[in-house]
Each structure stands twice: as structure tokens, then as C-alpha cells.
Amino acid sequence: MTDDNSCFLSVAEAAPLIxxxxxxxxxxxxxYLDRIERLNGTLHAYVRVLHDEALAAAxxxxxxxxxxxYRGPLHGIAIGLKDIYDTAGVPTEGGSKSCLGRxxxxxxxTTRLLKEAGVVMLGKLTTWEFAIGGTAFxxxxxxxxxxxxxxxxxxxxxxxxGAAVASGLCAMAMGSDTGGSIxxxxxxxxxxxxxxxxGRVSRAGxxxxxxxxxxxxxxTWTVEDAAIVLxxxxxxxxxxxxxxxxxxADYRAALAGGNLRGLRLGVxxxxxxxxxxxxxxxxxxxxxxxxxxxxxxxxxxEIELPPLALYNATAYLIARSEGFAIHEKALRERPQDYGALxxxxxxxxxxxxxxxxxxxxxxxxxxxxxTTAAMGGVDAILLPTAPDPAPRLGDLAPYFGNQxxxxxxxxxxxxxxxxxxxxxxxxxxxxxxxxxxGRCFDEAMVLRIGHxxxxxxxWRGRRPQLA
Amino acid sequence: xxxxxxxxxxxxxxxxxxxxxxxQEVTLLAAYTALREMVELVGADYPFETEPAHVFMPVPSxxxxx
Numbered sequence: 001m002t003d004d005n006s007c008f009l010s011v012a013e014a015a016p017l018i019x020x021x022x023x024x025x026x027x028x029x030x031x032y033l034d035r036i037e038r039l040n041g042t043l044h045a046y047v048r049v050l051h052d053e054a055l056a057a058a059x060x061x062x063x064x065x066x067x068x069x070y071r072g073p074l075h076g077i078a079i080g081l082k083d084i085y086d087t088a089g090v091p092t093e094g095g096s097k098s099c100l101g102r103x104x105x106x107x108x109x110t111t112r113l114l115k116e117a118g119v120v121m122l123g124k125l126t127t128w129e130f131a132i133g134g135t136a137f138x139x140x141x142x143x144x145x146x147x148x149x150x151x152x153x154x155x156x157x158x159x160x161x162g163a164a165v166a167s168g169l170c171a172m173a174m175g176s177d178t179g180g181s182i183x184x185x186x187x188x189x190x191x192x193x194x195x196x197x198x199g200r201v202s203r204a205g206x207x208x209x210x211x212x213x214x215x216x217x218x219x220t221w222t223v224e225d226a227a228i229v230l231x232x233x234x235x236x237x238x239x240x241x242x243x244x245x246x247x248x249a250d251y252r253a254a255l256a257g258g259n260l261r262g263l264r265l266g267v268x269x270x271x272x273x274x275x276x277x278x279x280x281x282x283x284x285x286x287x288x289x290x291x292x293x294x295x296x297x298x299x300x301x302e303i304e305l306p307p308l309a310l311y312n313a314t315a316y317l318i319a320r321s322e323g324f325a326i327h328e329k330a331l332r333e334r335p336q337d338y339g340a341l342x343x344x345x346x347x348x349x350x351x352x353x354x355x356x357x358x359x360x361x362x363x364x365x366x367x368x369x370x371t372t373a374a375m376g377g378v379d380a381i382l383l384p385t386a387p388d389p390a391p392r393l394g395d396l397a398p399y400f401g402n403q404x405x406x407x408x409x410x411x412x413x414x415x416x417x418x419x420x421x422x423x424x425x426x427x428x429x430x431x432x433x434x435x436x437x438g439r440c441f442d443e444a445m446v447l448r449i450g451h452x453x454x455x456x457x458x459w460r461g462r463r464p465q466l467a
Numbered sequence: 468x469x470x471x472x473x474x475x476x477x478x479x480x481x482x483x484x485x486x487x488x489x490x491q492e493v494t495l496l497a498a499y500t501a502l503r504e505m506v507e508l509v510g511a512d513y514p515f516e517t518e519p520a521h522v523f524m525p526v527p528s529x530x531x532x533x
């Protein structure tokens with residue numbers, strides 16, 4: 001069973017077949033490479049396909065498994081990495097002309113951990129330029145397209161990661177999330193996207209955008225797959241100064257059971273019915289999702305968070321200020337090497353005064369405390385991930401976030417774990433999304449809720465129809 | 468500082484020593500306008516003792532992990 005269908009196995013489905021030697025990692029990898037060959041010219045999910053390296057890694061995995069040295073559920077699984085994850089000896093260019101030909105000497109910590117778990121790296125995935133440049137047409141790589149409708153945007157900045165997983169061009173992909181860049185493409189591509197707690201997963205070796213808001217995490221077909229990947233990459237890393245020394249749970253074990261009896265879930269309704277009103281279909285899907293979770297045994301409460309605009313303004317000042325600091329030298333010396341969107345979005349950080357930044361960090365602390373207080377009586381927060389399904393490619397306004405802000409940035413600011421799951425489709429067949437937000441370092445809770453929801457609903461039975 | 472947002476933008480651009488590319492002044496001015504609104508929203512009227520969020524984290528030995 002290593003035809004095109006095998007490319008749609010989840011990690012949790014493929015792993016036992018690989019362990020039992022019923023699927024060959026080499027044949028599986030060939031199936032993905034064939035599919036990439038057929039579809040990447042349309043979807044632009046990969047900027048670089050590592051054909052020979054992937055087959056070599058697959059042969060090595062297969063030899064180990066045949067010799068009885070099975071490493072675990074990621075052994076022989078084909079993955080893609082957003083092209084801001086350093087890969088030793090393999091170009092990592094951040095989607096930017098300014099980094100063409102940049103070849104890191106070392107792997108990012110997450111790259112190394114995934115390799116140690118036995119993955120097969122198929123290639124590097126399309127990213128918005130430096131994870132900020134938006135859907136752009138003036139950068140070296142064309143923008144990725146949404147597999148559910150190739151005329152639509154897959155969101156970003158982990159755009160290739162979302163497109164690749166949804167279209168069966170890899171079993172899972174890594175993304176990064178500074179203001180929603182894992183959860184947003186997960187939402188628009190109909191995936192599970194997990195932003196772990198700040199400090200839970202190392203950022204070392206990943207191109208930075210905003211030191212205090214950047215998070216690394218997986219985009220997967222199922223929540224169970226996200227748990228499997230998190231298990232492999234979570235934990236303290238001395239090379240990341242923000243990495244936390246915090247016990248790592250058994251995330252897959254936390255999924256067991258299926259009912260949610262005894263849990264209290266808080267609906268942050270004002271955020272999507274007052275601050276930025278979600279589309280009718282998104283709101284309807286959300287209410288149905290809450291009904292499903294109630295039927296699974298959770299009790300539902302309404303909670304009040306601070307205004308979305310306040311979270312977003314605070315995060316914006318911090319992100320832009322940190323982003324400009326990172327790119328200042330290159331922006332001053334070689335501004336023409338940036339696409340117009342990335343150039344503007346980074347340059348604006350120059351205008352954030354030092355005192356503006358300190359006030360933003362003061363406001364941030366107040367928002368963290370207010371969010372923590374609002375969560376006092378609940379185990380997790382529920383809200384949509386984004387107010388709308390995917391628009392047509394190129395229709396996102398340059399400052400889209402200010403006009404129709406998504407509901408994700410608050411949790412980059414607070415550092416809480418947040419998971420986006422697919423909760424249906426609109427009339428045009430585009431995915432809708434539910435966001436589940438937990439307490440810091442309680443990824444197990446959001447995964448448990450997401451998994452219970454996913455198993456009870458039919459949405460994992462549908463895949464994009466591509467030629 | 469000039470009275471209009473455009474004047475403020477141009478004055479700050481000069482002060483920052485930024486050399487903008489052709490056409491960038493228009494797009495960046497839109498971003499600048501939004502930025503000033505966000506600065507207003509975040510505010511500056513906090514009690515003296517209001518601490519900012521701290522990303523710096525000392526290790527137990529008293530050293531600095533960086």
C-alpha cells in the first residue's frame with residue numbers, strides 16, 4: 001500500500017504499519033516524492049525538494065527497522081520544514097533574496113530532534129519572507145496556494161507547511177508562530193496547528209522575527225499527530241535562552257479516554273462577537289463545536305477577556321520593534337533585497353520609540369495577568385482561530401491584521417499553548433476553525449480537548465481534491 | 468515635531484536616518500498612521516510601579532543564561 005493513498009495516512013496511522021514492516025519507508029518516501037513532482041508546480045508548497053537526501057534517509061530508516069531498531073512513531077515518517085529552520089548543509093533562505101545561498105553549518109535544535117526521532121526530511125517549505133512578508137509576488141519564491149481551492153490563500157507565514165500537509169505532500173510539517181503563523185495556515189488549510197507554550201519548544205536555529213513572541217510547533221493532519229510530534233521536540237534546550245525547565249508530559253497518553261467530563265471550558269465570546277465579528281459561517285461552526293464539546297461532558301462558561309485591539313496593539317509594537325532590531329543593518333544597507341511587504345512591515349519598527357516598547361511590555365504584563373484571572377475558573381478557552389475562511393490569493397490587504405484581526409495574537413503575548421482544529425467547511429468548501437487555548441505548559445489539556453472533538457466529528461474524512 | 472501625521476512621519480524618518488525606496492513613503496505612511504494609533508491605545512499613563520513583562524530569566528546560580 002504505497003500508492004498515492006499512503007500519502008494521506010496520518011502519522012499515527014502510518015507508524016504502526018512501518019513498525020510492523022507492512023509499509024516500506026523507502027516506498028512511502030517515493031510516493032511522496034512522486035506526488036510532490038506532480039503537484040508542487042501548482043501548489044508551490046516546497047521551495048526545495050531533497051530528493052536524493054530523502055531517499056537516503058528512508059533507506060537508512062528502513063535498514064534500522066528491518067534490523068529491529070525501531071525508534072518510535074516518527075521513524076520513517078516523511079516531513080517538511082518551513083524554510084526558516086536551519087538544516088546543516090542545506091540552504092535555509094527564509095524566503096528572501098537577501099538570504100539566497102545561505103547554508104547553515106548546523107541543524108536547528110528541532111531539526112536535530114526530529115532527525116534523531118528518525119524522520120525523513122523531504123524538503124524545505126515555502127514561508128512568507130522572514131515569516132512576516134505576507135503573500136508576496138516580488139520575492140524569489142512564488143506564494144503557496146491553498147489545496148482546498150488553489151485560487152485561495154493558505155495563510156501564513158507557514159504557508160507551505162499548511163499547503164503541504166493538507167495536500168498529502170508530507171505527513172507533517174514544522175512551522176513558526178509569532179502572531180498566529182502556525183494556527184492561521186492550519187485554520188485555512190483544515191489542519192491541526194499547535195503553538196506550544198513559550199519556552200516549551202526550542203527556537204534555537206530558527207530564523208528569529210520577534211524574540212519574545214516567536215514559537216515553534218507542528219502542523220499536522222490530526223491532533224494525535226501533533227501530540228506525537230510535540231513529544232519529540234518538547235523540552236529544555238540550553239541553546240535557547242527562553243527555553244523552560246519544565247517537565248514534559250506524555251502527550252499521547254493524555255488523549256486517552258475521549259470524554260471531557262469534569263472540564264470547564266470558557267467561551268471568549270466578546271472577542272468574536274464584539275471586537276472583530278466573525279463571519280456567519282464561522283460563528284455557526286463555532287456554536288456547533290461548543291455543542292459537541294458539551295455533549296462530550298464539558299461544562300461551558302462565558303468568560304471576558306480584555307479587548308482584542310489592546311492585545312493586538314501591544315503585540316504589534318513588540319513584534320515590530322524586535323523585528324526591526326533583527327533586520328536593521330540589512331534594511332539600511334540592502335533594502336532592495338527585501339520584498340515590499342517585508343520591507344515595510346520590518347521598517348515600521350524603527351518608529352517604535354524605546355518608551356513605546358517599555359509601555360507595551362508593561363501593558364503586556366497587565367494583559368497576562370488579566371488573561372490568567374479570566375481563566376481562573378476554566379481549564380481552557382474556546383474561540384474561533386480566524387474570523388473568516390481563506391480569501392482569494394492576493395486579496396489580503398497589506399495591513400489585513402488591523403482591519404480583520406484574527407484571534408491568535410493574544411496568546412503569543414501571554415505565551416499560552418493554543419491549538420487550531422478544523423471544525424467544518426463553508427459553502428465554498430473552505431475549512432473553518434476552532435481554537436483551544438490552555439494554561440501555560442498544559443499542552444496536554446488542549447490536545448485532549450482537540451482530540452476528543454476531532455474523533456467525534458466527521459471533518460477528518462475529507463481531503464482536498466487535487467488532480 | 469510637525470502638526471500633521473505626514474509631517475511627523477517625515478521628520479521622524481529624517482531623524483532615524485532612513486533612506487526609503489521610491490514609493491515606500493506612501494505605504495510606510497499608512498503603516499505609521501496605524502502604528503501611532505496603536506501607541507495611543509497601549510497608552511503611557513501607568514502607575515510608577517507598573518512593571519513590564521520580563522523575558523530575561525536568571526538561572527538559579529545567579530548567573531545570566533545569555
